Amino acid sequence: MKTIEVPALARVEGEGGLYIGLQDGKAVEIRLDIYEPPRFFEGFLHNRFIQEIPDITARICGICPVAYQMSSAFAIENALGVKISPDARALRRLMYCGEYIESHALHIYMLQAPDLFGKESAFELAAIAPDVVKNALRLKKIGNEILKAIGGRSVHPVNVCIGGFYSWPEAAPIRALLPDLEWGLQTAIDCVKWAMTLPYPELEIDYEFVALHHPDEYGVIEGEIWSSKGSKLSIADYEKGYIEEHVKRSNALHGRTIDGNTYLVGPLSRLNLNHEQLLPAAKKALKDSKLKLPLKNPYKSLIARAIELVQFYEEAIQLVKSYKPQGPAHVELKLKAGEGAGATEAPRGLLYHRYKIDENGFVQFAKITPPTAQNLPRIEADLLAMAPKIVKMPEAEATLTAEHLVRAYDPCISCATHFLKLKVEEVK
Amino acid sequence: MMIAVIGIGQSLRGDDAVGLEAVRQWQENYPDTAKRSDIKVDVSELPGLALLDLLDGMEAAILVDAVKCYSVPGTIHTLLPEQLAAFTSDTKSAHGWGVAETLQLARMLNPDRRTIPIQLIGIEAGQMEMGSGLSEKLKQALPRVCEAIQNEVQTLLAI
Numbered sequence: 032m033k034t035i036e037v038p039a040l041a042r043v044e045g046e047g048g049l050y051i052g053l054q055d056g057k058a059v060e061i062r063l064d065i066y067e068p069p070r071f072f073e074g075f076l077h078n079r080f081i082q083e084i085p086d087i088t089a090r091i092c093g094i095c096p097v098a099y100q101m102s103s104a105f106a107i108e109n110a111l112g113v114k115i116s117p118d119a120r121a122l123r124r125l126m127y128c129g130e131y132i133e134s135h136a137l138h139i140y141m142l143q144a145p146d147l148f149g150k151e152s153a154f155e156l157a158a159i160a161p162d163v164v165k166n167a168l169r170l171k172k173i174g175n176e177i178l179k180a181i182g183g184r185s186v187h188p189v190n191v192c193i194g195g196f197y198s199w200p201e202a203a204p205i206r207a208l209l210p211d212l213e214w215g216l217q218t219a220i221d222c223v224k225w226a227m228t229l230p231y232p233e234l235e236i237d238y239e240f241v242a243l244h245h246p247d248e249y250g251v252i253e254g255e256i257w258s259s260k261g262s263k264l265s266i267a268d269y270e271k272g273y274i275e276e277h278v279k280r281s282n283a284l285h286g287r288t289i290d291g292n293t294y295l296v297g298p299l300s301r302l303n304l305n306h307e308q309l310l311p312a313a314k315k316a317l318k319d320s321k322l323k324l325p326l327k328n329p330y331k332s333l334i335a336r337a338i339e340l341v342q343f344y345e346e347a348i349q350l351v352k353s354y355k356p357q358g359p360a361h362v363e364l365k366l367k368a369g370e371g372a373g374a375t376e377a378p379r380g381l382l383y384h385r386y387k388i389d390e391n392g393f394v395q396f397a398k399i400t401p402p403t404a405q406n407l408p409r410i411e412a413d414l415l416a417m418a419p420k421i422v423k424m425p426e427a428e429a430t431l432t433a434e435h436l437v438r439a440y441d442p443c444i445s446c447a448t449h450f451l452k453l454k455v456e457e458v459k
Numbered sequence: 460m461m462i463a464v465i466g467i468g469q470s471l472r473g474d475d476a477v478g479l480e481a482v483r484q485w486q487e488n489y490p491d492t493a494k495r496s497d498i499k500v501d502v503s504e505l506p507g508l509a510l511l512d513l514l515d516g517m518e519a520a521i522l523v524d525a526v527k528c529y530s531v532p533g534t535i536h537t538l539l540p541e542q543l544a545a546f547t548s549d550t551k552s553a554h555g556w557g558v559a560e561t562l563q564l565a566r567m568l569n570p571d572r573r574t575i576p577i578q579l580i581g582i583e584a585g586q587m588e589m590g591s592g593l594s595e596k597l598k599q600a601l602p603r604v605c606e607a608i609q610n611e612v613q614t615l616l617a618i
Contacts, residue, residue: 071589
């Protein structure tokens with residue numbers, strides 16, 4: 032038989048490497064190397080017409096295309112001074128519900144749960160708990176169906192445009208989602224109960240939590256950028272509070288607060304900062320779980336994702352029931368030179384875009400700050416905290432332990448974490 | 460028999476777009492076949508586990524994707540799923556689930572269900588760096604890939 036490498040199997044954007052430097056048996060340096068596709072896209076977007084941008088940025092990630100699409104659309108709309116209609120905004124939130132549902136279902140059950148069960152992969156989990164995996168696939172599929180009903184297809188939806196949507200999707204296929212969504216809501220509530228029974232490693236970190244906050248809804252699109260340390264910034268001022276810096280010996284940019292501190296974006300931050308905005312069923316699921324907030328254990332972000340799964344099924348039901356779009360699907364654009372920022376909450380954390388466009392609507396500058404770049408220094412700091420334990424383990428166990436922590440962050444690195452290569456070296 | 464014809468790939472990864480392009484061109488070249496009611500055509504970038512949804516209700520499938528098989532770019536390989544190397548890849552991330560792993564998971568979850576015949580048409584890729592557009596060699600191969608898709612469809616229709 033020939034040896035054949037199919038890119039569908041090997042579609043991993045480079046390799047993730049973890050380096051631990053030891054001095055006298057103690058870890059003194061941690062370096063997590065991860066390749067980030069958004070950097071390529073920033074250059075690729077140059078001189079592209081604004082209406083191309085949501086479709087191109089959607090291709091940065093197969094798991095969170097909506098997040099990239101939304102952050103770019105809002106940023107460019109801000110540059111043009113355009114406000115989308117309330118119906119278009121509601122439909123964008125429904126799309127986001129679809130993305131959260133499919134991304135969280137995938138991560139909870141197929142990605143992190145095998146680690147918690149001590150299983151090598153979802154295959155082993157499927158062997159001992161096929162019904163759990165079947166439920167996971169159904170939960171995930173419903174998320175895809177939402178995207179398909181709105182965006183024309185499930186993986187890279189194509190209906191979003193600058194100004195709203197190209198056209199209103201038909202109501203019948205959207206309403207037809209309701210029975211599945213009702214099932215999904217109940218299953219998500221059960222998922223929270225199940226998540227509370229899983230054996231999480233003990234680790235409490237004093238994070239600075241950062242997330243988008245909106246007073247009237249669970250923060251996903253629009254709002255202010257809040258930090259658990261008290262900072263509140265408008266999206267336009269994001270770069271005044273958060274910077275990216277080049278780190279020696281690493282290609283990836285690392286996010287820091289303006290004061291030089293690490294911070295955390297993602298489900299723990301959202302839940303800790305925005306739990307008061309949860310919808311009733313999600314709020315009840317949180318209350319019934321008896322979780323104490325703020326949740327500081329990175330492994331328990333699985334529970335935060337489960338609560339968000341309830342939130343987004345619940346919200347999807349509301350949005351589907353009220354879907355009656357009126358008026359034009361998009362506002363007419365008047366092109367002008369300008370600059371605008373947009374930030375939305377991707378399932379794995381805050382995703383910030385900024386664009387400069389010329390008077391003809393062509394992009395002259397693009398900046399994309401993905402959640403993983405912001406979390407990278409934090410992941411490294413967590414690994415450093417765990418290093419004394421890790422370095423005493425046999426290599427295979429050490430790699431798995433480190434991988435589990437990295438996976439708990441659900442990094443948006445086009446899936447490189449399972450290629451983690453561990454290198455432990457005595458520093459002289 | 461319901462047959463799925465699915466192009467897989469990434470449009471911004473050079474030759475990795477060949478599966479998508481080939482299926483689109485096959486639809487244009489063979490509209491009478493592609494529009495039949497028992498044929499379902501999809502192009503999907505990185506479908507991952509959603510491949511199972513695309514195969515739902517199908518009785519046979521043809522998957523068209525780029526491969527790396529150390530031969531001349533543009534070479535067409537017709538493969539069965541069992542022939543994929545790294546079939547039990549140690550991939551633990553569900554993000555990167557590929558065709559082989561996804562099919563394997565489906566078999567594990569539904570061991571009693573009859574597996575449907577799946578034919579893979581793999582096109583040897585040259586460069587798969589970031590950037591749009593197929594290489595010249597792959598563009599030249601497209602008509603042959605379309606013929607290969609048509610042949611496989613005809614074979615399945617004759618069953």
